[in-house]
Amino acid sequence: MATDTPLRPADSPGRAGHDDDRGSIRPIAPATGPAARLRGLIGIREELLAWVPEERTRYTWYGAIVLNTAMVGALSMALALGSFRSDLPLPAVLAVAAVWFWVVLVMDSWLVSSTHGTAVKKWSLGLRLVLSVLLGLFIAEPILFQIFDKEIRQEISVGNDQKVADYRGMLVACNPTGGASTADRPECRRYQLKVAGSPAELAEQIASNESRTKALAAQVTSVNGTLKDKMETEQRLCGPDNWIWRNGVRDVTITCERARADSSAYRRTSKIGTYEKQLGTLRAEGQRLAEKKNKAADTYQPLLQQAIDTKTQKRAADLDTDGILTRAHGLTQVAGSDGFALFLTIVLHLLLLGFDALPVLAKFMSGSTMYDTVLGTRFEATRRLHTDELQVRHECARMEHDVQRHQVELDTRDRMQALEHHYRTAQAERTVRERAELDARMERILRARRV
Structure with a gap:
């Protein structure tokens, strides 16, 4: 309302058509063009600046600082996406960078435009400076990653190689060539490999097969002994000495028939034939396992080596090389391993933070x-x-x-x-x-x- 009301009539002498060289004629004609648009980015009103045209240069460069900060932010976002998401197409990267350019420009424009006037408090400028520093941290990191890109990649490569070597060493230590089990070792619980045909596994299978064979052989021997006793009883009771006359002919006794039925029933119910067949199968399996164990020393080691190589390659492929956390850790390692690199990192951090916070710092330095x-x-x-x-x-x-x-x-x-x-x-x-x-x-x- 009142701020849009001119303080001097439009037809008043000395408003238009005069420049600032005369000094006593104020206000001068409002400026237009690129410089005015730069000042417009930070909320400068040309009708007020016409009363103090000496400030035009200051606020023109002030607007250029805000524009440069937004451009650096867009460049930082493009570098970040290009580094961390290399699978993104170029139009998508440019679109995101343009959006981030607009976000940074709006935030810095608001930060600067809200500092105009004599009513701005120092603590308010301090809060705006904190917000600018946070924004600068987000903008500065991708640029630092690009500056130390070679060193960071080398550090990540060395670190990943060491991780792969340590992983392979644990696989070798926890999977001995003899096939012995290491499940009782706590450090080997994550490094157990399942490779069939190990000598230790075959030895366990042979021991298990022998135990089953002995148990089944003892059972067969027991059944055969009982069956032999029943057969001997049958032969004794059914011999000629125990025949009787029946209907004018010699015949066996009822006791013989009972003994014969008893032996036949026991042969049928004891499943001696099935047990003998199973015993033969177990003995054949034992011979096969023994032969396989003799050959396992030559076949197991290549299979174990192949399994270790496969797991090692998978581990190497799963390691991150371009993630933001991986790069941040790599930058930390680079800075911690060399004093000059640490000094340069701190200086670049401060320089980029100072540049990103320059729109508000300029207000602190220029004062009212x-x-x-x-x-x-x-x-x-x-x-x-x-x-x-x-x-x-x-x-x-x-x-x-x-x-x-x-x-x-x-x-x-x-x-x-x-x-x-x-x-x-x-x-x-x-x-x-x-x-x-x-x-x-x-x-x-x-x-x-x-x-």
Whole structure:
């Protein structure tokens, strides 16, 4: 409202058509062109700056600083995406960099434009400086990664090679060529390899097979012994010495038949045939395992080596080489391994942070300017004009309210008088009706008495 009102009429002499060389003619004509647009980035109003044209150069370069910071931020984002997400196409990288350019430009423009005027407090500038430093940290890191790119890649490569070598060493230590189990070692729980045909595994299988063979052989021997006793009993009871005469011929006794049925039933229920077949299979398996164990020394080591090579290659492929955390760790290692690299890292950090925070630092270094004084005066004038405007509006509203109240009072008085007149008229009419009714009654009474 008031800030847009010119402080001098447009047709006043000395406004347009004069330059600042005369010194006494203020304000001069507002500037246009690229310089004015740069100043517009940081919220400079040309109609106010026309009163202090000496500040134009300062604020032009101030706007250029904000624009440069946004451009460096876009470059940093492009470098970061190109380093950490190399699979992204170039248009996507440029689009994200453009968006980040706009975000940094808007934030820095707000930070700078909010510092204009004499009412800005130092603690407010301090908070803006903290925000600028945080923004600078995000912008500076990708640039530092590119500056130390060669050293960081070398450090990451050496570190990954060491990790792969350590991993392979643990695989070799936890998987001996003899195939012995290392499951009881806590450090080897993550490095166990499953390779079939190891000598130790075959030895365990042979031992298990021998144990099963012995148990089954003992069972077969026991069954055969029992069966042999039953057969001998059958032969003894069914021999010629125990025959009897039956129907004129010699025949076996009932005891022989029972012994014969008992031996036949035991042969059938004891499954001796199945056990003997299983025993033969176990003995054949034992011979096969023994032959396989003899050859395992020549076949297991190549299989184990192949498994170790496969796991090592997978481990090397899984190691990160371009991640932001990996690069940050690599930069830390580079800075920690060499004093000059540490010094250079700190200096570059401070330099980039100072550059990114320069829009607010410039305000700290320049202090309050004549433009700030003019703007502060305009703010104060606007505040006064706004206060006067509010007072005028309040007074007008009060008077309008008094008029409305007086009008309501008059209307109320007229309505009360009309209501009172209506009441009296109705009361008079009611009195007339009552008197006429009484006269009529009196006349009827008198007429009745005369009759």
